[in-house]
Amino acid sequence: MPRGRRVNSSGEKSKKLLLDIATELFSKYGYHKTKISDIVKAANLTQPTFYLYFENKESLYRDLILQFKNSFLENLDRLKEEAKGGNLIDLLHRHLTVLFQYFASNPYLTKIGFYQAEESEELKAKFSKVLEELLAERIEFSEHDPRIFAHSLVGAIERVTLMLLFTKEKEPEQLASEIINVYFPKTAVCKS
Template sequence: MARGRRVNSCGEKSKKLLMENAIELFSTYGYHQTKISDIVKSASLTQPTFYLYFQSKEILFNDLNKRFHNELTEIFSAYDINGKFGIDLIQESLTLMFNYFIENPNLTKIGFYEAEQSTAVKEMLVSELIHILNTQLKDSNVLKQVDTTILAESLIGSVERLTLTNLLTKKTSPEQLAKEICMIYFATELSLVQS
């Protein structure tokens, strides 16, 4: 909290306004093209107000990326897997993630595509997927033929591309996109379950 301001004070509202406008500008113009003056002008605030809360544009950008990473991590750690197994678990995990992306499209553009830290986010997602694959689908036909890490990285690569081209453009719903990705990667498993 900045310089002794109370929670819910006008200052907290200013900080939130700066962050919301920064998310919009960073996602539209990128980090390098967005200036502090653009952020404060968009928020109808002053540069001294900006410096009450953030030492620099870089710190603000890093804070937004930490927020994206933490919220995405929270989705997976809070997710109750009871009663979910195998491909259903993967599909539901993807749906939860896609719903978060849809609810936070500009933050997703920053945290999943724009930032250097996006690599760490994708590595975390690959690790989560490897864990699910190794615990839930270890005996599957797919994993008997393909390396788990390659499968997980391919899946996250598909998520990355399809989020940009289909999800954020609203061509596909989160549920439908998750279902189609699972059908592509686990078609043989799904056909066995349906038989």
């Protein structure tokens, strides 16, 4: 925060506005096609105002990626921690619901962090690895290669987010239930 600015001051509002508009523009047009001048024009602010809060376009973009990455990894950490006991299917349903709720509440940030950023493949690989480990520990899933199962589940999450969640065709909990019912039909008890 710039020195001398109070929280909730007009400066903080300007910074938030710049972040919100930059997130939308980056998600729609990508990093390379979005210029600082586009961001400040859409925010009805000046370039010097932009530089009060951000070193450059890249630092702003990196901040957005980091924000998404931290939230995503926190969810993965909770999933691993909670998986130590209890029903895996119920746990996955709960965590998919939370994940889809986050995606639905932050569609532009999700498009950047889960689809566009270089780090997105690394995040999806970590997600697959956590799912693979959880499935490998459960005897009831031993007939499947957990690696294929986990990667296909992450791929399905990636696709349905774009096609059904962002278009508001499905609500987060409904989408989580339907994914669970598709991937775990023998054990699923979730109603969509």
